[in-house]
Amino acid sequence: MTYNWNLEPFSEAERAHGAVLAKELRLAPVVGCLLVRRGITSIEEAKHFFRPKLEDLHDPFLMKDMDKAVARLNRAVGRKEKIMIYGDYDVDGTTAVTLVYKYLRATGCSEHQLDYYIPDRYDEGYGISYRGIDLAHSRGTKLIIVLDCGIKAVEKVAYAKSLGIDFIICDHHNPDDMLPDAVAVLDAKRTDNTYPYEHLSGCGVGFKFMQAYARSNNLPESKLLPLLDLVAVSIASDIVPIMGENRILAYYGLRQLNKRPSLGLQAIINVCGLRNKKIDISDIVFKIGPRINASGRMMNGRKAVELLLSQDAIEAQSRTADIDECNEQRRELDKDVTEQAIDILGELSDVNKKILVIYHPKWHKGVIGIVASRMTERYSRPTIVMTKSGDFISGSARSVGGFDIYKAIEHCKDLLVNFGGHPFASGLTLKEENLEVFRKMITDYAEETVVPETLVPQIDVDAEIDIREVNYKLLDNLKRMGPFGPDNAKPVFVSRNLTDSGGSRVVGKASEHLKVDVAVPANDRQVINGIAFNQAEQCDKVKNGYFCLCYTIEENEFNGNKSLQLLVRDIKEGQEPN
Template identity: 30%
Template sequence: MEKWFVSAKRADFQEIGRKFGIDAVTARLIRNRDVVGDEAVREYLYGSRKDLYAPQLMKDCRKTAEILKEKIAEKKKIRVIGDYDIDGVNATCILYKGLIRCGAEADVEIPDRMKDGYGLNKNLIQYAYEEGIDTILTCDNGIAAVDEIAEAKRLGMTVLITDHHELQERIPEADAIVNPKQPECTYPYKSLCGAAVAYKLMICLYELCGIPVEETDAFIEFAAIATVGDVMDLTGENRILVKEGLKMINQTSNRGLKALIRANGLEDAQISSYHIGFVLGPCINASGRLDTAKRALELLLAEDDAVAEDLAHTLKELNDERKDMTQQGVAQAIELIEEGVLKEDKVLVVYLPDCHESLAGIIAGRIRERYHKPVFVLTDAADGLKGSGRSIETYNMFAEMSKCAELFTKFGGHPMAAGLSLPRENMEAFHKKINENSVLTEDDFIPKVTIDVPMPISYITERLVEELGLLEPFGKGNTKPLFAEKSLNILSARILGKNRNVIKLQVLGAAGTVMEAMYFGDVERFQEYLREKFGHTETEKLFQGRENAVTLSLAYYPGINEFRGNRTLQIVIQSYQ
């Protein structure tokens, strides 16, 4: 079961509330997100485009724009080389659209995930050279391509890098590098995604080419999609880009986006960061996983409604296929863990020979959620095994992999996620060594739930729920607030949904408030928990709506349910004890 903690960061919440005209509860939530000081609170609540930093502050941003302007004037061929994920596709779209608007002779290339792998490779360089390309402009990749860029320079090409990934020991000898993570870069915000870096570059280029800079505002929606889809921290400038981008997406004129929203049945919805992260974004990513990311790029660039509709439906079908394949992979992994000795391991290494290699990371993430352990999923590849890992907070995956680096042909990543390739014969040695080296304890395998504010449901009002909207968009680095009340009486329970995957409860708080509570988690596990805790008879009574002895502590987020013109307060349950 989980351990619950209450966030205990201190501040004068009443004073912050008075100063900004917000509830003291909202003030506490803002402090819990490490937003401190009047200016930071103002930007958090009301930040807009005018609070975005000038792109000229980013090292080489203006220099890159100057080189591009020169190449455009000389009618040189420019090739944008992007990446096959949601960030790479959106970054490519921004650069290509921007270059064409500035009169460039430009085209694009996106590597194939299976054939080319990530980022620049020497084949892509060779093709560009053979096709008479003068300048390569990368996005969402390039900072690690030292040898590949050296090859392009040897062939006489100009290479411009825009990227946001961490720098490695060697830095490519490109003509210019735009990446806020460069140590000598003075740009104040370091956590931009690749598409946001591309957007910043286009502001500089439009300025130099005498095009109204306001036209680059059209790129904000692509930067927002990439920021959420690439799971960047929704802090500072990222939060503003996503907030502004969501406004634009909800009235977008982009044919492809409109078609994708329609294909997913969201035309009447208010698109939020949730829809990007879990509905629209996975469709864009699915094309790079199971087909080619060029389809997703074609969608964003589509100038014809019929073409956009076709592409949107193709991406939706690919994503549905990806979901089915993921479910099968997750089920196979759970079976292997439950029926074998793997369950005892501190670090799970699961071999799924037939799993599509692009799904290994998603499956690892699902298994990590279920067991709250670090997970590696390995699958067969052309030259051995490939895999992806997903970690827990107390386990630095990249550092632990570095301790057995000799077993891999290639590996990389960060504390929470990693990718690897290794010879098939090294699999057992990897499984053994990664577990022998682990110093994880049983306590590390208990999920931790951080409660923002212990708050009885009687405190919830429509005004407070609407005020919580000021804290959006939610995501990594700006999580949805979590409230909790202990020992609520559960008056009744019903299972809903055509897949019977939702539970609706009637709950009674300590102050006598009765409210509906929705639970969208694992229904079977919830019922099992009730039967274990309160017995079969009391659980039956609960589902029959009869008086019963069931009480639960609930961690929740408050909302408003609108049905046939009626608005009622409700809570959505995140965790229970």
């Protein structure tokens, strides 16, 4: 695949500010510039960035309706009313439910008073369901705390109110013009938002709610800190920005995850092969999160909550084995559906269109989001994958940089039963008779709004550096910039006019990877090692003259030994310097 390397050189002002930061904080010069590019321009800001502090978290009562939410929860707890904690079936929702349930139990609520509910992806669909409300009513529930969904559930909240059930909504998705008539709506994306940070995960909103509840009752917030491992898992899995308040939450959440995770998360860590290894955001994204998600995709998300609430190691191990088996089933299903989607595209000749809309009535609803991601990556186009779900068609959408898939779907809202999500990932539900009209409308929208450059695979490069700048000091500086994620991505570098030391070669069981050994100029003995996964076909570029690398800098661990390594994203032919 041919990539465009997007590189904007540092301005003179960025270099000047960066030089000051680098000198004062004893950083590699390029790291000073990287901080400035990310909006960190003073010594004080840099210190806060490198050493996040929990005391820098915002006052939770700055959030609109927080006082109302706490007052209603206090009344429910004081009167011993039945409380249902309701959450979405994905990682963000299940971790949020677990966090709120755990904290309320730890601070005095009895098991009889608390209940939790995760809707069935297939029978109930996304968000608040009438079935869940009816179950709450049958159990005498007076208050439902809903997490990671509910911001658009106007009719369902009204229905619950008619049954004498109050709602507190904790969400982080974009609202419609009308908010549900809940006791409180905690969502920093409200148009009348008063909270300083808009990008909390659903679990993050639940954390702020519990923080406010603790302060209003003089409860120890120290009992909240062990739950930050759940917040870190939600932040990584829901792909929210890792700057501002999320950076603090992720930083301390990763610390908890590495030092003393809950029994449920420890069991997942063990089955992932991450025991005794330092866990980072990418480990959550690719190993921990998918296993938690597999519960909601293949059976019911409640199983994930049961695991995360486990208080016995043997019980946690048994529950994890079940979820891991679901994950294996999901992987096989995902592979099959992806192959079928590729075949359908070939038949429809849709690959040349600016958006891909693929439908099959018999696909498993639990994997269409994953398949949409794979198709977006393969074809570099926004993709919507849909299947039949009960009486409706359910779809999952993923996008590429520069195209807001949420706005595209919102453009077609008159055809939809429901929709929601983010600029890069959204979901939708529509009636079957509207499928072809929807396909045409969103295709026309994309044809008008997607610029051709968007459809070429892109790699955003942070800086061009001389290969001689790559050393352990730079690696150590880069480690301090983590945790990495959206808005604080791991720095990507380009180095040009490189030569092979003689050791570069194709490796891997199927000879699919390329080991790159870069000769360091003016030092015959120094070699910098790199690995280019699934790029064996690039070997000739490395062996036959000068070449350029696009890469991140990693610490490789093998047999207990650690070494610096380039993780190569792409390779281009290069010219000999003048």
